[in-house]
Amino acid sequence: MTxxxxxxxxxxxxxxxxxxxxxxxxxxxxxxxxxxxxxxxVSEYWIVSPGGKSVTVYLLQDDHY
Structure with a gap:
C-alpha cells in the first residue's frame, strides 16, 4: 500500500x-x-569503476563535492 x-x-x-x-x-x-x-x-555520490577496481566517494560540503 502506498x-x-x-x-x-x-x-x-x-x-x-x-x-x-x-x-x-x-x-x-x-x-x-x-x-x-x-x-x-545529493549528500553522497559514489562512482565504482570495475575495470579500474576503484571506488571514488564524493561528499557534499557547502553545496559542492
Missing part, C-alpha cells in the same frame, strides 16, 4: 547514489550526472 500524495509532500533528491561505470557512459556519469547530483544536493 501513501497518498498530499499538499505537504515534497520531492527531494536521494541522500546517496552509487553508480557503476560502464565504458559507454563514462563521460555522462563522471561529468553530467556529477553536476546534476551536486546541483540536486
Amino acid at each position: 501513501a497518498p500524495i498530499t499538499a505537504h509532500f515534497r520531492y527531494s533528491a536521494p541522500d546517496w547514489i552509487i553508480k557503476i561505470l560502464s565504458p559507454g557512459n563514462l563521460a555522462r556519469d563522471t561529468k553530467e550526472k556529477f553536476d546534476l547530483y551536486e546541483e540536486s544536493e
Whole structure:
C-alpha cells in the first residue's frame, strides 16, 4: 500500500547514489550526472569503476563535492 500524495509532500533528491561505470557512459556519469547530483544536493555520490577496481566517494560540503 502506498501513501497518498498530499499538499505537504515534497520531492527531494536521494541522500546517496552509487553508480557503476560502464565504458559507454563514462563521460555522462563522471561529468553530467556529477553536476546534476551536486546541483540536486545529493549528500553522497559514489562512482565504482570495475575495470579500474576503484571506488571514488564524493561528499557534499557547502553545496559542492
